[in-house]
Amino acid sequence: MYQSLYRKYRPKSFSEVVGQDHIVRTLRNQIKMGRIGHAYLFTGTRGTGKTSVAKIFAKAVNCLNPKDGEPCNSCEVCQAINTGTTMDVLEIDAASNNSVNDVRELRESVIYSPSLTKYKVYIIDEVHMLSTGAFNALLKTLEEPPRHVIFILATTEPEKLPDTILSRCQRFDFKKIPTKQIAQNLERICRDSGIQIEENGIKAIALYGNGSMRDAISLLEQCASYKEGLITYEDVCEILGVANEEMLFSLLDHIYEKDAVASLQQLDKILSYGIDLGNFLRSFTYMLRDMVIYKTGGDELIEILYGDQETIKAKSQKYSIGFLTNALEKFTALQREIRYAVSPVTLLELTILRLIRPEISYDMGSLIARIEELEEKINKGYVATKEESPKTHEKDELEKKVNAAKEAKEEREEIDLGRVWLEVKGILKKERMMLYTFLEKGVPHLKDGKIVVEYSEEDALLVEQLGRPENKDFIEAVVEKVVKKRIPIEFALKKSEEDLLIKQVKEFFGDGIDIEII
Amino acid sequence: MNYREFVESIKKGQIAPLYLFYGEERFLLLDAVKRLKARLLVPEFEDMNYIVIERENPEEYVEAIIENCETLPFFSNYKIVVVKNEEEQLSKIGDKELKRLTDYFKNMVLGNTSLVVVVVSGEKIDSRKKLYKFMEKEAAVVEFKKLTPEEAVNYAGYFLKKHGKKAAKKDVEYLVKNIGTDLYSIVNELEKVIAYSEGETLDLEEAREVLSVTLQQNVFHLVNAIGMKKEKEAYRALYALLSKGEVPLIILTMIARQIRLIAKLKSLEGKAFDKKSIASYLGIPFFAVDDIVRQSKLFTREDLYKAYKECLRCDIALKSGTEPSFALENLIKKLCKQ
Numbered sequence A: 001m002y003q004s005l006y007r008k009y010r011p012k013s014f015s016e017v018v019g020q021d022h023i024v025r026t027l028r029n030q031i032k033m034g035r036i037g038h039a040y041l042f043t044g045t046r047g048t049g050k051t052s053v054a055k056i057f058a059k060a061v062n063c064l065n066p067k068d069g070e071p072c073n074s075c076e077v078c079q080a081i082n083t084g085t086t087m088d089v090l091e092i093d094a095a096s097n098n099s100v101n102d103v104r105e106l107r108e109s110v111i112y113s114p115s116l117t118k119y120k121v122y123i124i125d126e127v128h129m130l131s132t133g134a135f136n137a138l139l140k141t142l143e144e145p146p147r148h149v150i151f152i153l154a155t156t157e158p159e160k161l162p163d164t165i166l167s168r169c170q171r172f173d174f175k176k177i178p179t180k181q182i183a184q185n186l187e188r189i190c191r192d193s194g195i196q197i198e199e200n201g202i203k204a205i206a207l208y209g210n211g212s213m214r215d216a217i218s219l220l221e222q223c224a225s226y227k228e229g230l231i232t233y234e235d236v237c238e239i240l241g242v243a244n245e246e247m248l249f250s251l252l253d254h255i256y257e258k259d260a261v262a263s264l265q266q267l268d269k270i271l272s273y274g275i276d277l278g279n280f281l282r283s284f285t286y287m288l289r290d291m292v293i294y295k296t297g298g299d300e301l302i303e304i305l306y307g308d309q310e311t312i313k314a315k316s317q318k319y320s321i322g323f324l325t326n327a328l329e330k331f332t333a334l335q336r337e338i339r340y341a342v343s344p345v346t347l348l349e350l351t352i353l354r355l356i357r358p359e360i361s362y363d364m365g366s367l368i369a370r371i372e373e374l375e376e377k378i379n380k381g382y383v384a385t386k387e388e389s390p391k392t393h394e395k396d397e398l399e400k401k402v403n404a405a406k407e408a409k410e411e412r413e414e415i416d417l418g419r420v421w422l423e424v425k426g427i428l429k430k431e432r433m434m435l436y437t438f439l440e441k442g443v444p445h446l447k448d449g450k451i452v453v454e455y456s457e458e459d460a461l462l463v464e465q466l467g468r469p470e471n472k473d474f475i476e477a478v479v480e481k482v483v484k485k486r487i488p489i490e491f492a493l494k495k496s497e498e499d500l501l502i503k504q505v506k507e508f509f510g511d512g513i514d515i516e517i518i
Numbered sequence B: 001m002n003y004r005e006f007v008e009s010i011k012k013g014q015i016a017p018l019y020l021f022y023g024e025e026r027f028l029l030l031d032a033v034k035r036l037k038a039r040l041l042v043p044e045f046e047d048m049n050y051i052v053i054e055r056e057n058p059e060e061y062v063e064a065i066i067e068n069c070e071t072l073p074f075f076s077n078y079k080i081v082v083v084k085n086e087e088e089q090l091s092k093i094g095d096k097e098l099k100r101l102t103d104y105f106k107n108m109v110l111g112n113t114s115l116v117v118v119v120v121s122g123e124k125i126d127s128r129k130k131l132y133k134f135m136e137k138e139a140a141v142v143e144f145k146k147l148t149p150e151e152a153v154n155y156a157g158y159f160l161k162k163h164g165k166k167a168a169k170k171d172v173e174y175l176v177k178n179i180g181t182d183l184y185s186i187v188n189e190l191e192k193v194i195a196y197s198e199g200e201t202l203d204l205e206e207a208r209e210v211l212s213v214t215l216q217q218n219v220f221h222l223v224n225a226i227g228m229k230k231e232k233e234a235y236r237a238l239y240a241l242l243s244k245g246e247v248p249l250i251i252l253t254m255i256a257r258q259i260r261l262i263a264k265l266k267s268l269e270g271k272a273f274d275k276k277s278i279a280s281y282l283g284i285p286f287f288a289v290d291d292i293v294r295q296s297k298l299f300t301r302e303d304l305y306k307a308y309k310e311c312l313r314c315d316i317a318l319k320s321g322t323e324p325s326f327a328l329e330n331l332i333k334k335l336c337k338q
Helices: A021-033 A050-062 A076-083 A100-110 A132-143 A163-168 A179-193 A199-209 A213-226 A233-240 A245-256 A260-272 A277-304 A309-316 A321-340 A344-356 A364-379 A390-414 A417-431 A433-440 A457-467 A469-483 A497-509 B003-011 B026-040 B043-049 B059-070 B095-109 B130-138 B149-162 B169-179 B183-196 B204-210 B219-227 B231-244 B248-268 B275-282 B286-296 B301-319 B324-337
Strands: A039-043 A089-093 A120-125 A149-155 A170-173 A443-447 A450-455 A489-493 B018-022 B050-053 B079-085 B115-121 B140-143
Touching (some): A021 A050, A021 A170, A021 B183, A021 B204, A039 A050, A039 A163, A050 A089, A050 A149, A100 A120, A100 A132, A132 A163, A163 B183, A170 B183, A179 A199, A199 A213, A213 A233, A245 A260, A245 A321, A245 A344, A260 A277, A277 A309, A277 B231, A277 B324, A321 A344, A321 B324, A417 A443, A417 A469, A457 A469, A457 A489, A469 A489, B003 B026, B003 B140, B018 B026, B018 B130, B026 B079, B026 B115, B026 B183, B043 B050, B059 B079, B059 B115, B149 B183, B169 B183, B169 B204, B183 B204, B219 B231, B219 B324, B231 B248, B231 B324, B248 B275, B275 B286
Parallel strands (some): A039 A149, A039 A170, A089 A120, A450 A489, B018 B115, B018 B140, B079 B115
16 A cells, blocks of 8 residues: 555654654653653644654653663554554544533543553644633643543644643644755655655755645655656756745845846746746745844844744855845835736836846935945945046046036027927917916926926826827927927826825815825 | 641641632642642542542532542541532532532531541632632631742742752743743643753753743733844744734734833923822833833934834834734834834
């Protein structure tokens, strides 16, 4: 019969348990010292080994020849427990047996001594699913259980248990298993069962398992059944359908190195895997967040990272905190905006470009990042010496300024907008009274050789009217008559979200309040 | 009577025929029952002479109690009958039955030298009830109160010592501060620490590996960390709160409240006020004033103005769909950096 990898490689002794050294050590010592408690609570996310450890513990306390707190796995008792043929170790799924009556039944069976073993062990899985009444009934048993009984409660959501239950148990928190250890275990399994897979692939699977051994092994199995022979890193990424962390980091690298081309290419590559944009952003922001936290707190805060501690630790050396914070802020804001975006990818690309060229964004974060960069340059001694280029540079600058001034002057000389506008309006007043009144309300500017007439929000209707080809053409013709030159005209709303917001608020609360936008 | 007096009394051999146990400290309560057992019963025949009465139906109680009290101890001088009354089952029986019970207690149990009846009630008793009026008059009532922190520290120290671990007083205090004064929790946590650490003295660093309860799961811990501008501490507290499932908006509200308290206190600056009137002005308990005073020194008026704005910004961010942990972490960063 085919047995899934996960079940086949379930740990059978304490030494095989991965990543929970603090728990294993405590339990083994308790067995050695003969200080076995009668109620345990195992908590932790899925796939961290709660049930496995519970079973090993059940064997270890009952084993006929235990060695150093370990079960021997060969005596009668161990084998009976391994094969599940004894009634003395009971695994109960609280999710489906959650009523008071179930617990009462359990309490009645508790009083009978075990038949084969020393202790009767009740492993109650998903214990948070019990009803309130059931908890109360269980509590009484936990308070004063017969000497031959050990309760092991396992749950992923300890906060759902009543305090009274929590305080009666010895609680063990199972940690997420570090990626490195998952990878090692996967390697062992591959060797053992003849699966050929690239090392990178194993790492990717381990990462995707996100601290859960069960998930990781299931994924490995999935990959193994995907094709015969060597499974490559690319295969793994394809099967998982994820932007693996390597790709994200290399994107971040490109952004950090201010390589716009490479960044956009990398982004394109990531997206070409068919990864959901939201998912991508989420992993990216979590990664940034972790690095910001690690940069702030160092090892002290290492336990509150979401991602793999080792990776974050290693990678965050590279980047400056200013850069990371700025990037995090930008991407968090993006996460919010992207829901309403018509073209999310464009927005994403824009954000990346803004990070690469802080010159085009003026918020505090970017400025700080720029200053930090300058400081770093100064610290490293990259101060441009005065003798060399600066003079020519200054000259250039000067020339540029002169040129710019000239240009500006020329433009001004070209048309005196105020005068022209008066004239245009004069003509219109005679020929098209309606257009004149419309124009009256707008404010003209010169911009890139165009005349832009801005209107406030209330006059949106006018903009629409004026924007009609027949009206626009007419006005442009008049302007041409006045300045002897064709100048395109645009009608635009004074774009100000703040005005818009204030207007909405005023509509809601009525006038007469002062509104300040922060 | 309290626990200590009870222990003293049975040491002297003053055994009452009828006890009422109640109180919040269930560990000691259970310990008291165990002590009675150890004092009065012969281990070999313990099972025969220790009877626990618990029934689903309150109506069956009286009959069951009387029935069990009638039988004689078996190869023993004493017999203990424990009546489980944690859910106030005895208050649900009718007056007539209750009268029958109290009469039985009065005539047959009091004065009986080979029987001890222990009624175990919940955390609190309602002394207006007939049963309790009777018990207060006739029985030995023992209340198991919650321990004070000092008592808890003493007990924890004693427990460690009993199991061969030396520990500095301040380390034990730290443990108790983190675990709380509930003895069940203390014993369970210490059991782990004892089994985990292989050395002779208690090492806090080591202990932290296996401790489950943390002070940081408290929102006040978070706001105080922010008030004291302890950034790292605040991050950790926030993480603990969020992973415990606290609602982000509530966390923000508490942070804003703290800023408001500090700002209010700031407005009193330069005026002579005593602690008591500060407390009533701020609407906080007397003992919390010191913390706020200390924190207000770390913020200038300008800072507070900005802090308000940051709170508002965080509020907008939370309500418009930013990842809560990011929004709150950002806020902490801004508040602590000022």
